[in-house]
Amino acid sequence: MDHSEPATDQTVEEDERDTGQPATLAEVLLAVEELWPESLAEDWDAVGLVVGRPANPVQKILFAVDPTLEVVQEALDWGADLLISHHPLMLRGVTSVAATSGKGKVVHALIEGGCALLAVHTNGDSAVGGVSDVIADALGLEEVKPLQAARHGLPEEGIGRIGELPQAMQLGDFAALVFSVLPAVAGGVKVAGDRQGLVRRIAVCGGAGDSLLSAVQAANADVYLTADLRHHPASEAREGRPDGRPYLIDFSHFASEWLWLPAAAEALGNVLGDQGFDVELRVSQVNTDPWDFILTPGMA
Known part of the structure; x- marks a missing residue:
């Protein structure tokens, strides 16, 4: 692996099935609960559904570490019906989701784009x-x-x-x-x-x-x-x-949590496939690590 390049160089093949039917969001939530029960989440955590109607159909699911605006745009460009992020969007309390804030912009983009958001955090860790x-x-x-x-x-x-x-x-x-x-x-x-x-x-x-x-x-x-x-x-x-x-x-x-995404997508794909649902799963290729470069002794 060339460590001069960002994590986005790592790719994961989509899990595509030619048979079956779309799942509803509620059915996906049941599959997620089977794999990563909310009871395993730490008391301070905020996991579960953030945006979305349980009755809506889900045909495409994108996995990501962080629900940033760039990741949300990636999901919408692909036509995802559900974004599953490891980190919660609403870990700390907010009093507004107006589109004048970062979190508000994410919520508006998801709702306007018809994409649900689900957080699987410490339950996915445990x-x-x-x-x-x-x-x-x-x-x-x-x-x-x-x-x-x-x-x-x-x-x-x-x-x-x-x-x-x-x-x-x-x-x-x-x-x-x-x-x-x-x-x-x-x-x-x-x-x-x-x-x-x-x-x-x-x-x-x-x-x-x-x-x-x-x-x-x-x-x-x-x-x-x-x-x-x-x-x-x-x-x-x-x-x-x-x-x-x-x-x-x-x-x-x-980087430590990105490693989990391909395994998580595969696990959820297997559960949904076994239940006869036709769902595509993809791992985000957006590098949401907050740092862009580092200086060490001997470097200009």
Whole structure:
């Protein structure tokens, strides 16, 4: 993969079926609930249907990390009836959806374009086959289990994952492996730890996961992969043990969650196909990582 190019270079084939009938939005919502139950969402989260009439037909579904205006335009240009985004549009309360604000513009564009919006966030993280499971699979981890068990789920459901590499490898080589499986974004991968240190027990959490550092330490992980690591939690984690473990790898929030989209689209396509519905699914190719470039020592 050429990491000088944005994540939009990664493509996913559409799931097209020649038989069956369109699903209604209500029927798609039932399929989504089967895969990513809302009961698995964290209490602070805002998942579920944001825009859309349950009785409306759905023939095209676009998956994306963020419901930005550019993504919405991509959905409308393709003729999507439903946009499924990982991040909620209305995570924090609003008092208006007037088209004078960013969120209001998104809501107006969706309604005027006849496209529904559904958020699958921490329920998509926690479910089997969720964001962290996909990262663990991409890294070849074995004996994978949740880092923090779900309060209202099965033993294999929960936030984050921890597992073992087939064999130990140096931290620098493992970081290179992480870099190789991610879609290309400006931020790259940041690493804290001994480059030659051997690692095998790996904790991962797609998206922002420094709130799980205590669980990572309790699980005796050699290294922890997550996004948006803040200065003080990262510093305290590094100083918490004399050997400096767990080592830390900070990757792009967007890139870590984009990896889940093709697997999610395939899973939903399989459920709808098994039910006899004719629905096309596509993964957004819009790079919604907020950073455009980065300067490091030695760069002009």
